[in-house]
Amino acid sequence: MSDLYREYMLEHYHNPQNYGVLEGAAVDIHLDNPTCGDKVHITAQMDEDGHLTKVMFEGHGCVVSMAAASMLTEEVIGKSAAEIESMDLENIQEMMGGVKLSMGRIKCAMLALNALKRGLEDSD
Amino acid sequence: MSDLYREYMLEHYHNPQNYGVLEGAAVDIHLDNPTCGDKVHITAQMDEDGHLTKVMFEGHGCVVSMAAASMLTEEVIGKSAAEIESMDLENIQEMMGGVKLSMGRIKCAMLALNALKRGLEDSD
Amino acid sequence: MGFDVSEIRKAFPIFNRSVHGKRLVFLDSAASAQKPQVVIDAMTGIYTHSYANVHRGIYALAEEATEAYESTRHKVAKFINAPEPETVINVRNATEGINLVAYAWGNQNIGIGDRIIITEMEHHSNLVPWQQLAQRRGAELVYLPVTAGGELDLSVLPSLLAGGKTKLVACSLMSNVLGTVPPVKELVAAAHKAGALVLLDGAQAVPHIPVDVQDLGCDFLVFSGHKLGAPGVGILWARRELLEAMPPFLYGGDMILSVDKYASTWNDLPYKFEAGTPAIAEVVGLGAAIDFLSDLGMTAIHHHEQALVRYAFEHLSGIPGLQIYGPPPGPNRGGAVSFTLQDIHPHDIASILDEEGICVRAGLHCAEPLHTRFGLHATARASFYIYNDAADVDSLVEGLRKVVMILGRK
């Protein structure tokens, strides 16, 4: 079976982590991929040093975008805005267990990270 | 050698018949092929019955357009406007000794006939 | 199913390949069709034997290329029953054809307070040009609605046309999402009675059903070669009077008779609308594709696809949670079958089917307002052509069962 739909991905898809909304969060951002209809809403809290302490997401979309969002909410805990800013496709592929995303799915996988980056910029 | 540049054609090209202008002629028309720069000026006289009695031409252009014009001034003598109107590419090719004109040269060969047709219309 | 698909498939070299070790099941012809060997050979032939720039050239190569290029114009005219080949304009694709009309005809004929009617099921290419024209000229854009069953709601048309403000009705001859073939003759009659012209987007229809511009009575028709097995080239057909009254769209070589520093005179039809060096070999390829389709017969093609759609409806309906959009199988239904499957995202459907060698499209299919109309974020779409058969549908059904197994509600 495809790399993309392995147990690990499906786990996160069927049982997303940190699903929901953090009320009154410092970071609060909606982002969508208009071309495919994927949508995420990301909220996040930081400590005084600017490290992420809690990240939640809501949204709908394909396995790739939703599993990536779910994994991301765990992956980024403890990181600073600068560390998030430097994350790229490679980090996301690694986070997803070393998959090699095809061109058509990159946007899906990057949606949550892009949202978080933008949310952190906006919260400055 | 090419059909187009046989003795008969070259005769008309080097020694055009009825070259010049009929002063005060009933038919007096200028026509050109803007895409290739061929130009003719045709003047013609008719008798009371509307048959062509004298046709002259002036102009410059390629062998095909000039030889066709020269031949035409002889070919159409005695013809009525309706007879001229019904002349087409086939008649011109026949007039030119049965050549088969390639697409790129048809406009050249038809220039004088088209001018004469238009001149006859205008003189109505 | 009418004709011999296994023979037809042999004419398309791509079916010699496999995908991920599986048989290629190509169900995305509505996006772009595969090319038969005769089309590839026609282009290779020009490049190998008779290539030169067309028109104006006096030497043999140029004459041969021009003849091949112009012969397609005659084939296209015959194919859509256009009264004169000079009214057949070579463009890049259907999209450019529509934009040509929106600029050249639209800027001259659409003004403040005028109305343009389009439908809720249009492809973006037959929507955004009119939306932007209306904005540019202060005109009004109104939509003919689509019913829940995926048909055009013609009952609204008289009220939209009332008042004589409508200058143009632009409508697809076949929806690329729903497969709907609307009652275009009725629409044309109503529009003409109200003084409006009709542009038909034949991008989906021309490859799949017989299209006769004189019988339809339309004023403009566009379509794309790449959807009928030809390379990247498109066609705009319009009534002669309209083309003659329109100013040119693109300016440059070939479309002029004479150029002076400060003024130009335009060439005759069709050249007035063909600026610059055309896509020579591509147009020759279009001619070969039209010959290929004509040999099969457009009516036979339509029957074949109708049968496939019927078979697909029957077999897809057994999959739990699968919903098809658009009208039921029948003569007014093309071979595009769009569906959703439970709450599984169409991207995942397409990805998992790809693993099985099955090509379907997932997304909005360049018809976002139509998806909004149905409250959908995206659909998956399987679309059929001459090289598809019941076995392809069987593979699709099997593939979808696998999708449900992997991603379905527990």
Next chain:
Amino acid sequence: MGFDVSEIRKAFPIFNRSVHGKRLVFLDSAASAQKPQVVIDAMTGIYTHSYANVHRGIYALAEEATEAYESTRHKVAKFINAPEPETVINVRNATEGINLVAYAWGNQNIGIGDRIIITEMEHHSNLVPWQQLAQRRGAELVYLPVTAGGELDLSVLPSLLAGGKTKLVACSLMSNVLGTVPPVKELVAAAHKAGALVLLDGAQAVPHIPVDVQDLGCDFLVFSGHKLGAPGVGILWARRELLEAMPPFLYGGDMILSVDKYASTWNDLPYKFEAGTPAIAEVVGLGAAIDFLSDLGMTAIHHHEQALVRYAFEHLSGIPGLQIYGPPPGPNRGGAVSFTLQDIHPHDIASILDEEGICVRAGLHCAEPLHTRFGLHATARASFYIYNDAADVDSLVEGLRKVVMILGRK
């Protein structure tokens, strides 16, 4: 002559044919170039192995097609040293590229009293769009003159640019009639100093000499694939800020991010300017052509053609009554050699040469104002490319002697 023409010729299948029983001597590459087998194979390869519509497709075929299509954008960017591939826009041909700028940039930036400067040696494709834009917007079109020697008369430029009214200078990087390669960097510097942008028409230059948009400093560059051995496709390059500020030109599929009934948002570069299904295999063919030329080396190509031009000047000058237009052989001279022969009409020259298997063009070469400038009704033009050699020039000279024998003054 630098490189091995007989080897190069083997790469072009058309040279296996003869014309009227004679060896094919193709001297009309300035109109359109012949295609090497690698280009034909690249297109056949896509159709045979990896064809599908590009972008959005999730299945393997679509991914492969998209990758092949997009890889050309990178090749083009490298070929013209564009800083970013996203600033490379696929269009139909150079003509469409210029029209795109005239509509999208021109309608927004050219107004009453503004000035556009072009030159007397422009091809109609880089003349009529500006003439019509000027008319449409109430702007002024002025011409940079051409000297009797066929050079641009830059001495007039400061006075034309004075006053700051000039918004654009549009100029060919190589004349398709005279072969002139004007001092473009000087022109760009002067234009920029006066606050004007510069569009360069690279239709003739890009296939024949190294072109580096960053070194030239231009704002827009267009060229056509078919003149460098590719199929029917063209390129517009522009500086990112300009492309970002410009509204789209053609509207439809692929160029939008999101469409709502009454408003749309545009896609990112380059897609904002690529509406509808692109010419997929053709773009892939362009990539193969660029690889082919790059392997030969653009500097080597230019040297080869310079040598041919020098040889042609030497040998043509012996023909009684033959006059060549344009600058003498040298580094600022491309391979288009236009001439007249006594008072023999160029059509007759071309027809008689055709009988000998020699292809030259006759007429105005889409540059009527330039012919008017020299008081000419038409010229004959021989133009050279990588597959031509001294033997081709010898055949031309011999053919022209025959023309004189048949039609010359007695």
